[in-house]
Amino acid sequence: MVERILEVFPTAILDRDSVGRNIVLLAVQNRQTKLYAQLVQNIVIYETAFRVVDNDGNNALHVAATLGDKPSYPFSALLMQREIKWYKYVKYSAPRDFFTTLNNENMTPKKVFNKTHEVLVEKGSKWLIETSNSCSVVATVVTTVAFAATATVPGGLKEGSSRPNLQRHPGFIVFAISSLIALSFSVTSVIAFLFILSPRHSPKDFEKQLPKKLLYALTYLFISLAAMLVCFCAGHFFLMRDDLEHNAFLVYGIALLPVLYFCVKQFPFYIELVHDTFFKVPRRKPSL
Numbered sequence: 001m002v003e004r005i006l007e008v009f010p011t012a013i014l015d016r017d018s019v020g021r022n023i024v025l026l027a028v029q030n031r032q033t034k035l036y037a038q039l040v041q042n043i044v045i046y047e048t049a050f051r052v053v054d055n056d057g058n059n060a061l062h063v064a065a066t067l068g069d070k071p072s073y074p075f076s077a078l079l080m081q082r083e084i085k086w087y088k089y090v091k092y093s094a095p096r097d098f099f100t101t102l103n104n105e106n107m108t109p110k111k112v113f114n115k116t117h118e119v120l121v122e123k124g125s126k127w128l129i130e131t132s133n134s135c136s137v138v139a140t141v142v143t144t145v146a147f148a149a150t151a152t153v154p155g156g157l158k159e160g161s162s163r164p165n166l167q168r169h170p171g172f173i174v175f176a177i178s179s180l181i182a183l184s185f186s187v188t189s190v191i192a193f194l195f196i197l198s199p200r201h202s203p204k205d206f207e208k209q210l211p212k213k214l215l216y217a218l219t220y221l222f223i224s225l226a227a228m229l230v231c232f233c234a235g236h237f238f239l240m241r242d243d244l245e246h247n248a249f250l251v252y253g254i255a256l257l258p259v260l261y262f263c264v265k266q267f268p269f270y271i272e273l274v275h276d277t278f279f280k281v282p283r284r285k286p287s288l
Contacts, residue, residue: 013049020054021063028063028090031082040093050094057103058112064090065113067120075269076123077214080206081276083120087113088207089280117203125201128210135221136193139186142224146183149175149231175234182227185220192217211277218270222263229259 005012016022021029027036039049053059058066064087091099091109100108107115196213233255 016052016054019056020052022049022052024049024060025052025054025058025063028060029066031086033086033089036090036093053103056105059094059098059101059103059109061087061090061094061098061101061109062103062107062112065109065116067116075272076120076127077125077206077210078272078276080117080120080124080203081211083113083117084203084207085276085280114203121201121203121206124206128196128201128214131214132193132196132217135217136190136197139189139193139221139224142182142186142221142228143190146179146186146224146228146231149179149228149235150183152235171234171237175231178227178231178234182224182231184224185227186224189217189220189224192220208277211273215273215277218273225259229256 013023017026024036024039026032027039050060054063067083087109098109102108103112192213196210196217201210
């Protein structure tokens, strides 16, 4: 749509709104990643429209450094990560003299970024600490249960030997392996969440360091939960195998439905975390 308008009305790149912002500044302000990328690739627009400043003397990098009006996004840490990546994306596509340009308040883009994101850094740190505390409690519970499971031998031991009676039974093998996986990953998850519980986080920590720690910790936790469920099902199978017979998988499937529902509900957040952590260009601002 924008490309078509610029083809028909090339002078549209010179139009400004009431505060003096043209198409480039508005694209940056509203975090329109695709539109901004198209504008950067257009050499005519790049030479004529990128050096425009608004009524407050802000260039494109100043605008990218400004947080905006109360963004409504529940995950403050991820929003901070997106803000940093957007600022850097605009920074590396803008003329180099933009880095030190002063606006009417004698502020560089970097100073604008630090000033407008102070509250978001505090909110992001608080959200990360609360999330890590909650998840570490769950991981600790899984660790406790998994440790008890690894010390349990279904079917008992052979008389006069330390070998299990069900040593070669497929269900026992599944039980032993899944309990060990649950214990290992739950302990790792607890340690990973503890690394996030720092008393103070700097803005640069939100770009890669903290999101990666959170992503890895959540991944370890999900794996430990899945392994723990498999372990329970395998252990329960020894108790009910004669009664359930062929209905065992149906019963276990129904029992896992609440867990699957929870995972499906949390999956979009997990995907957003993966995308925002490993992709250079952030998604469009979620509050728009």
